[in-house]
Amino acid sequence: MELTKYILKRLALLIPVLIGVTIIAFALGVLSPGDPVDQILNPDGSESYTQEEYEQVSERLGLDQPVVVQYLDWLGEILRGDFGRSFFTQKSILDQLRYRIPTTMVLAGLSMLLVTIFGVGSGIIMATHRDSPLDRFLSGLSTVLLSVPGFWIAILLIFLFAEKWKILPTSGVSSFAGFILPAITLALPGTGVCARLTRSTILDELGRQYTVVADSKGLDQRQVVMRHAFINALVPIGTYLGTHLAGIMGGAAVIETIFAIPGIGSYAIAAVQSSDYYVVQAYVMLCGTIYVIANILIDIFYITVNPKIRFGLAVE
Amino acid sequence: MKHMRLRSKIALGILAAILLAGIFAPLLAPYDPYASDLGNVLAQPSAQHWLGTDSIGRDLFSRILYGGRQSILLALVATALSMGIGFLIGLVAGYFGGAVDGVITTISNVFQGLPGLTLMIAIAALMGPGVTSMIVAIVTNSWVGFSRIVRGEVMKIKQESYIDGLKSVGASKARILFMHISPNLLGTTCILFATRVAAVVIAVAALSYLGLGLQPPTPDWGVMISEARAYFRRVPMMVVAPGLCIVALSLSVNILADEMRDRLDVRKDSLKDM
Amino acid sequence: MSIDIEIRSGSVFFDGGDASTYALRDANATFPAHSVTGLIGESGSGKSVLGMSILGLLPNTARIEGSCVYKDRDLYRLSEREMTRIRGSEIALIPQNPSESLNPMLRIGRQLSEAVALRGRGEKPRALERRDSLLERFGFADPRAIDRSYSFQLSGGMNQRVVSALGLMGSPRWVIADEPTKGLDAILRKQVYGVLKEIAENEVEGMIVITHDIALACALCDTIMVLYKGLILEQRSSAELMGSPLHPYTRGLIGSLPSRGMHPICRDLPGRDSHVEGCPFYPRCAVAEKRCSESIPPETPLSPNGFVRCFLNA
Numbered sequence: 001m002e003l004t005k006y007i008l009k010r011l012a013l014l015i016p017v018l019i020g021v022t023i024i025a026f027a028l029g030v031l032s033p034g035d036p037v038d039q040i041l042n043p044d045g046s047e048s049y050t051q052e053e054y055e056q057v058s059e060r061l062g063l064d065q066p067v068v069v070q071y072l073d074w075l076g077e078i079l080r081g082d083f084g085r086s087f088f089t090q091k092s093i094l095d096q097l098r099y100r101i102p103t104t105m106v107l108a109g110l111s112m113l114l115v116t117i118f119g120v121g122s123g124i125i126m127a128t129h130r131d132s133p134l135d136r137f138l139s140g141l142s143t144v145l146l147s148v149p150g151f152w153i154a155i156l157l158i159f160l161f162a163e164k165w166k167i168l169p170t171s172g173v174s175s176f177a178g179f180i181l182p183a184i185t186l187a188l189p190g191t192g193v194c195a196r197l198t199r200s201t202i203l204d205e206l207g208r209q210y211t212v213v214a215d216s217k218g219l220d221q222r223q224v225v226m227r228h229a230f231i232n233a234l235v236p237i238g239t240y241l242g243t244h245l246a247g248i249m250g251g252a253a254v255i256e257t258i259f260a261i262p263g264i265g266s267y268a269i270a271a272v273q274s275s276d277y278y279v280v281q282a283y284v285m286l287c288g289t290i291y292v293i294a295n296i297l298i299d300i301f302y303i304t305v306n307p308k309i310r311f312g313l314a315v316e
Numbered sequence: 317m318k319h320m321r322l323r324s325k326i327a328l329g330i331l332a333a334i335l336l337a338g339i340f341a342p343l344l345a346p347y348d349p350y351a352s353d354l355g356n357v358l359a360q361p362s363a364q365h366w367l368g369t370d371s372i373g374r375d376l377f378s379r380i381l382y383g384g385r386q387s388i389l390l391a392l393v394a395t396a397l398s399m400g401i402g403f404l405i406g407l408v409a410g411y412f413g414g415a416v417d418g419v420i421t422t423i424s425n426v427f428q429g430l431p432g433l434t435l436m437i438a439i440a441a442l443m444g445p446g447v448t449s450m451i452v453a454i455v456t457n458s459w460v461g462f463s464r465i466v467r468g469e470v471m472k473i474k475q476e477s478y479i480d481g482l483k484s485v486g487a488s489k490a491r492i493l494f495m496h497i498s499p500n501l502l503g504t505t506c507i508l509f510a511t512r513v514a515a516v517v518i519a520v521a522a523l524s525y526l527g528l529g530l531q532p533p534t535p536d537w538g539v540m541i542s543e544a545r546a547y548f549r550r551v552p553m554m555v556v557a558p559g560l561c562i563v564a565l566s567l568s569v570n571i572l573a574d575e576m577r578d579r580l581d582v583r584k585d586s587l588k589d590m
Numbered sequence: 591m592s593i594d595i596e597i598r599s600g601s602v603f604f605d606g607g608d609a610s611t612y613a614l615r616d617a618n619a620t621f622p623a624h625s626v627t628g629l630i631g632e633s634g635s636g637k638s639v640l641g642m643s644i645l646g647l648l649p650n651t652a653r654i655e656g657s658c659v660y661k662d663r664d665l666y667r668l669s670e671r672e673m674t675r676i677r678g679s680e681i682a683l684i685p686q687n688p689s690e691s692l693n694p695m696l697r698i699g700r701q702l703s704e705a706v707a708l709r710g711r712g713e714k715p716r717a718l719e720r721r722d723s724l725l726e727r728f729g730f731a732d733p734r735a736i737d738r739s740y741s742f743q744l745s746g747g748m749n750q751r752v753v754s755a756l757g758l759m760g761s762p763r764w765v766i767a768d769e770p771t772k773g774l775d776a777i778l779r780k781q782v783y784g785v786l787k788e789i790a791e792n793e794v795e796g797m798i799v800i801t802h803d804i805a806l807a808c809a810l811c812d813t814i815m816v817l818y819k820g821l822i823l824e825q826r827s828s829a830e831l832m833g834s835p836l837h838p839y840t841r842g843l844i845g846s847l848p849s850r851g852m853h854p855i856c857r858d859l860p861g862r863d864s865h866v867e868g869c870p871f872y873p874r875c876a877v878a879e880k881r882c883s884e885s886i887p888p889e890t891p892l893s894p895n896g897f898v899r900c901f902l903n904a
Contacts, residue, residue: 013422013425014425016422016425016426017422017425017426020422020423020425020426021426024426028438028442031442140323143567143570143571143574144563144567146570147514147518147563147566147567147569147570148518148563148566149518149521149522149538149559149562149563149566150518150522151521151522151525151526151541152521152541152555152559152562152563155541155545155548155555155559156555156556156559159548159549159552163549208690209685209687209690209691210690210691210692210693210694212647212685212691213683213685213691213692213753213756214693215647215677216645216647216677216678216682216683216685217677217678217682217704217705217756217759217760218674218675218676218677218678218679218705218709218760219674219704219705219708220671220674221670223704223708227696227704228693228696231693231695231696232693232694232695247428250433250435250436250437251433253433253437254433254522254526257526268437269437269526272437272438272440272528273527273528280438283438284435284438288426291428305695306695307694307695307697307740308694308740308742311740311743
């Protein structure tokens with residue numbers, strides 16, 4: 001009973017967030033400069049039209065309604081899966097998104113994998129070899145990683161691996177190899193943060209009483225770290241990874257553009273640059289939804305790992 | 317000052333050098349960063365041009381000196397604004413609690429749900445690229461962090477002050493709030509400020525690179541990298557130099573933030589994901 | 591080969607902070623096998639430091655001097671790997687703060703069995719058996735239920751019994767019980783006393799009890815050492831200590847017991863500078879003389895066993 005209440009409470013908190021995201025996404029469309037009616041009647045700026053024609057199209061598009069009604073209409077369409085059509089290409093936005101999402105998923109997934117393996121892994125190494133030259137080197141490296149601009153590293157990496165040494169493609173994802181450089185570039189700052197976080201969390205746990213007791217049982221350092229400190233450190237680390245996943249879309253968009261990867265991020269940026277607002281709206285919606293889903297995953301993770309939530313505080 | 321680690325001292329030195337170079341660029345730069353010399357494009361480093369010239373003959377060294385000015389100022393102003401707004405909102409949320417807090421927390425979550433670059437790009441698209449849109453974008457993204465810290469602190473004080481509150485009457489609750497603000501809050505806020513500025517500098521550079529932030533012909537590191545992209549093979553310096561400057565700035569700020577964090581020695585979770 | 595634990599000139603200080611301060615100074619203590627020795631003192635007296643130094647469980651910032659000999663080896667000089675082999679199986683800890691000493695994320699059963707199960711293949715079934723039988727010995731009617739539980743699901747008293755079982759899992763020769771009755775009410779204290787007495791009589795060959803509970807120490811221990819600010823001030827058999835305490839501090843401690851009238855020991859007396867070279871108790875000693883502030887009193891041996899550090903008892 002406690003558990004269900006907890007889950008429901010968490011879900012209840014996320015729904016307003018989702019609604020807020022839709023409002024902002026819609027607002028972006030409304031606030032955007034340019035007049036969609038004018039765009040339709042006069043796409044290249046050379047035709048003129050009458051007030052009547054204007055009002056006709058206006059009505060057809062539903063733009064004469066009050067804003068709130070427009071919002072609800074739009075919301076209804078979204079929920080039905082109708083994201084409208086891109087101004088630019090007149091193609092269905094939903095189709096484009098469906099076509100491009102897997103690419104972005106692979107990119108994001110690969111990058112998350114790198115962050116987890118190298119971030120957590122190096123964090124553990126640093127914590128177990130505290131203050132050794134290895135620790136100092138890795139700590140410094142982690143700090144550098146989160147201070148480096150991704151787009152700049154991308155240029156350097158492309159030059160090295162693609163142009164000079166020719167082992168990876170310069171752009172596009174015709175093969176899986178095309179995902180490697182972008183995923184690495186996307187993963188760099190996250191790895192730095194994750195490594196530092198893992199290190200400090202594990203060290204914190206190693207200062208607690210129960211690790212001293214674990215020592216006293218005759219466990220060696222590796223066992224104390226992996227069986228005790230790390231398990232407890234999983235909670236903040238997992239929460240961070242979840243938050244990172246939630247926010248990965250923004251960085252992915254830039255990386256996709258730089259590496260010319262046909263994902264939803266590059267689609268959105270191109271749309272921004274050509275003032276294609278329906279696409280931007282859809283993209284913002286999608287990002288918000290991913291954020292909410294990622295948060296749900298964090299909560300599930302938290303529930304699974306932390307026994308206090310599952311068992312409450314039952315006594316005796 | 318004496319107890320600072322070597323690397324923090326170096327970081328401080330580098331940061332000071334960057335800031336001074338930026339402030340005194342008009343005095344230090346040998347050339348006008350906008351002045352082009354089409355007879356001398358893409359030159360290698362020489363006695364006249366210490367770092368060479370770019371694709372339309374502008375002196376790279378002068379442009380590098382000027383390169384941080386706009387982004388650093390932008391980052392400082394935007395982050396300060398975020399801090400101010402975040403502080404107020406956090407204060408309100410923490411002080412009033414209850415429904416007000418609930419609403420504010422939900423709104424915070426919404427803003428966090430539109431993470432970083434995505435929102436910045438969208439806002440830049442909305443308002444047209446430029447300084448104003450970038451400030452709006454940065455503030456929208458960054459205020460949440462500050463407001464969370466302040467809110468937490470105010471709620472902590474409120475708990476304590478309820479105990480004191482038996483003695484005091486009404487109006488002086490506000491006084492108690494201010495009197496009990498821990499020095500921790502100041503330190504935590506400073507650290508967040510520093511790490512945000514470092515991150516914002518990079519974000520501004522990224523936006524400028526994409527053409528959504530500062531525009532050419534502004535001598536800005538991010539813009540310079542975008543202009544230099546095509547010429548990388550011929551004159552790698554054009555890309556490497558501004559990039560290194562960004563790294564130097566961001567890295568030195570992060571190292572100093574680490575130093576502050578160690579001094580503070582606070583075991584708060586909030587610090588760990590800065 | 592003797593299995594006594596003998597500390598000679600043991601000193602511990604911590605670096606970092608303002609100045610290095612000695613948590614333990616020039617400790618000479620013999621813990622004979624087949625007996626229970628108590629270390630009593632206030633917070634900061636160094637009793638925990640002494641106990642933990644035997645097991646090598648002091649924080650990284652601790653620097654140890656002197657020697658601690660057990661089975662012809664100096665524990666202070668052993669490597670971490672060698673200490674790992676001794677901990678749990680030869681000398682074990684019953685830690686203080688049971689709720690803090692158990693990992694809240696792991697089930698209790700696992701924390702108990704891992705002390706033994708990880709020693710090698712084939713150890714696991716034996717570990718599980720020992721675990722459940724120990725839990726029964728400590729009054730748990732349903733050991734399986736406890737195995738499945740988490741520490742936050744049990745009461746303080748139950749956790750205390752769990753960590754007592756934990757210390758015994760490896761069948762050690764020696765057990766160090768750290769503050770076993772801290773924060774417990776009178777009923778639980780009595781329970782813990784019973785458990786420790788059982789352990790001392792039937793399970794181990796030697797026990798060290800670290801406590802500020804004088805009554806517990808006197809009831810449980812054969813010998814008692816009194817510590818104050820890092821120095822061992824007096825070491826006597828418990829009967830002698832209760833009956834005729836020598837050191838002014840000890841007399842103050844005994845006098846402050848409810849059964850003796852609860853006379854408090856005074857705070858620093860006026861005019862007594864606490865940062866002097868002499869006896870650490872000088873600032874609070876009603877009968878101190880001038881020489882007490884000038885140098886630390888040496889150990890004065892007493893017959894048949896024991897010693898006292900006090901100029902007035904030399």
